Amino acid sequence: MLKINRRKLLSLLGMSPAILAGVPADAQKPKAPQAKSSGGYKLVGVNPRGAPPAIQLIPMAPRLDTLEGKTVYLVDTGFHGSDALLKQIELWFNRNMPGVTMVFRRKAGPYAEDDPKLWAEIKAKGNAAIMAVGH
Amino acid sequence: MGIPTTPVVTKAFKELATLNAAKRGMPHERITFTPHPVWGKTADELRAYVEGPDPVSGKPMMKEIVDALTQPLTDDEKKSGMVSVSTGPATYGPDTPKNLQQYYLDNGMTDYLPIIIPTEEAVEEMLTGTSHKPDEAIGKMAAGAYPPWSYTVRQVAVNAVMAGARPEYFPIILAIASSGMASLFSSTNSFAFAMIINGPIRDKLNMNYGIGALGPFAQPNATIGRAWTIMSKNLGNGGIPGDTYLGSLGNNLNYNNVVIAEAEGDSPWPPFHVQRGFKAEENVVSLFRGLGVVPGQVARGSSANENVQFDYQLSDLFSTFTGFFGALIIADPLVAKRLKEQGYDTKQQLIDWLYKNTTQTVKDYKSRNYAYLFDYPRALQGVEPYASWYKMPDDAVIPHFPRPESINIVVTGGQTNAYPQAGNLSYGVSISIDKWM
Numbered sequence: 001m002l003k004i005n006r007r008k009l010l011s012l013l014g015m016s017p018a019i020l021a022g023v024p025a026d027a028q029k030p031k032a033p034q035a036k037s038s039g040g041y042k043l044v045g046v047n048p049r050g051a052p053p054a055i056q057l058i059p060m061a062p063r064l065d066t067l068e069g070k071t072v073y074l075v076d077t078g079f080h081g082s083d084a085l086l087k088q089i090e091l092w093f094n095r096n097m098p099g100v101t102m103v104f105r106r107k108a109g110p111y112a113e114d115d116p117k118l119w120a121e122i123k124a125k126g127n128a129a130i131m132a133v134g135h
Numbered sequence: 136m137g138i139p140t141t142p143v144v145t146k147a148f149k150e151l152a153t154l155n156a157a158k159r160g161m162p163h164e165r166i167t168f169t170p171h172p173v174w175g176k177t178a179d180e181l182r183a184y185v186e187g188p189d190p191v192s193g194k195p196m197m198k199e200i201v202d203a204l205t206q207p208l209t210d211d212e213k214k215s216g217m218v219s220v221s222t223g224p225a226t227y228g229p230d231t232p233k234n235l236q237q238y239y240l241d242n243g244m245t246d247y248l249p250i251i252i253p254t255e256e257a258v259e260e261m262l263t264g265t266s267h268k269p270d271e272a273i274g275k276m277a278a279g280a281y282p283p284w285s286y287t288v289r290q291v292a293v294n295a296v297m298a299g300a301r302p303e304y305f306p307i308i309l310a311i312a313s314s315g316m317a318s319l320f321s322s323t324n325s326f327a328f329a330m331i332i333n334g335p336i337r338d339k340l341n342m343n344y345g346i347g348a349l350g351p352f353a354q355p356n357a358t359i360g361r362a363w364t365i366m367s368k369n370l371g372n373g374g375i376p377g378d379t380y381l382g383s384l385g386n387n388l389n390y391n392n393v394v395i396a397e398a399e400g401d402s403p404w405p406p407f408h409v410q411r412g413f414k415a416e417e418n419v420v421s422l423f424r425g426l427g428v429v430p431g432q433v434a435r436g437s438s439a440n441e442n443v444q445f446d447y448q449l450s451d452l453f454s455t456f457t458g459f460f461g462a463l464i465i466a467d468p469l470v471a472k473r474l475k476e477q478g479y480d481t482k483q484q485l486i487d488w489l490y491k492n493t494t495q496t497v498k499d500y501k502s503r504n505y506a507y508l509f510d511y512p513r514a515l516q517g518v519e520p521y522a523s524w525y526k527m528p529d530d531a532v533i534p535h536f537p538r539p540e541s542i543n544i545v546v547t548g549g550q551t552n553a554y555p556q557a558g559n560l561s562y563g564v565s566i567s568i569d570k571w572m
Binding site: 065 | 200201214215222226507
């Protein structure tokens with residue numbers, strides 16, 4: 001399997017690891033090429049990259065004190081095996097945290113499509129959600 | 136949603152999930168990872184996943200999930216505001232051509248073949264190929280379900296230089312860029328992309344639509360296609376393995392895509408762009424995406440005999456195609472002429488026959504990966520024909536493609552033999568090239 005270097009990936013994105021800390025990303029830029037030989041003529045190359053959008057940081061929702069007595073939605077994205085994995089998660093809760101109410105829902109539409117109707121239902125009737133699975 | 140939520144992702148997509156969350160504004164999203172893959176595992180195996188450790192953190196997976204939903208937020212997790220993203224300096228160097236070549240390569244800006252260094256002079260020369268202003272914003276491109284990047288005519292020119300294109304090819308490259316369609320897509324499916332070029336510009340540029348039409352035998356065919364991929368990397372942020380590209384096998388067609396200049400003069404039918412409502416004298420590029428191209432020689436009925444029937448051959452080729460992407464028939468003029476002799480006076484007549492006569496059982500249909508992933512969710516929403524198909528008995532016979540429009544035909548090739556090819560490729564959009572001259 002291809003090994004991914006996180007720092008290199010972020011660099012390729014034009015993103016700084018500082019983004020992970022939620023601060024401006026000006027510091028990390030691709031390094032300017034360093035001349036390895038002094039012979040021959042020299043050129044200046046133009047940056048071919050487009051303009052990425054600025055990132056709007058989204059504060060995470062406040063967490064619950066406990067799941068006991070709460071309703072947790074299990075959301076199946078539709079990838080193969082998602083429903084089966086979520087079933088095992090539900091069974092784990094039944095065995096280990098029976099005070100948690102589990103509600104299973106398959107997200108409408110193919111996996112990449114939004115499902116605002118379901119999100120509204122979860123917000124109205126649920127206390128937390130677990131989504132699975134990214135493959 | 137405004138309530139605590141945690142995604143569960145398999146380990147193979149760690150980088151994708153983490154970086155995508157960051158790009159969407161939640162760099163500290165609490166993601167729980169499970170071993171890969173989930174698909175095809177038994178209930179006992181999945182129970183072992185759930186009761187075992189998160190393969191990334193090493194902590195028990197269910198503790199990760201419960202903690203993700205209940206542990207108080209850190210200050211970083213509460214942050215809001217805007218974060219700017221830099222793509223580095225405007226120029227690189229001065230440095231030797233060799234070092235610059237290596238720099239572009241090392242920073243993921245090429246297709247890992249040598250490029251033309253995009254100097255200011257070369258970019259200015261490329262810009263002479265269009266009347267549009269260099270700073271004109273022409274589009275946005277995303278390599279899948281990511282926030283798109285935007286770009287100008289000048290930035291497209293930089294990439295066109297790198298691909299080895301000439302200024303006279305530039306309007307075609309601008310037309311492609313204006314579509315916002317990237318030729319590298321984030322999916323695990325290793326997608327392929329194609330374009331059809333129609334109009335007088337084919338001859339003006341000496342595009343190849345004769346012998347070896349789809350091969351590496353002409354500069355415009357080669358470099359226009361290559362420019363699409365390089366643009367997709369640099370303007371659309373595509374093609375970063377593990378992040379914006381997840382194709383398990385990859386696709387060799389991604390190097391310069393399938394570039395088809397239609398052999399309009401040798402075709403018995405109107406050219407593709409005329410079918411799409413353009414005038415014959417207009418210059419148009421039409422874009423496709425899908426899974427790839429297969430040769431017609433493998434079809435049943437393709438052995439030489441006195442009554443070659445290409446309609447049956449093509450129908451047979453389609454049997455392994457996913458209906459999700461449809462079919463693009465790439466017919467040598469000899470094939471097209473033979474089909475016309477068989478009685479297909481128009482492309483539409485052939486399309487209608489293929490749609491009607493390429494069938495499958497509902498059982499076979501339901502067993503297909505794409506049907507489960509894309510059609511079944513739509514069937515649940517009542518979208519036709521999928522809703523009706525999923526209600527039919529397993530032995531019912533249904534069309535292979537959801538509608539006749541799923542099938543398209545283009546004619547090109549050198550007439551050295553009567554071979555078709557067929558792409559499991561769906562039509563996306565047709566764009567005027569003239570608009571970008």
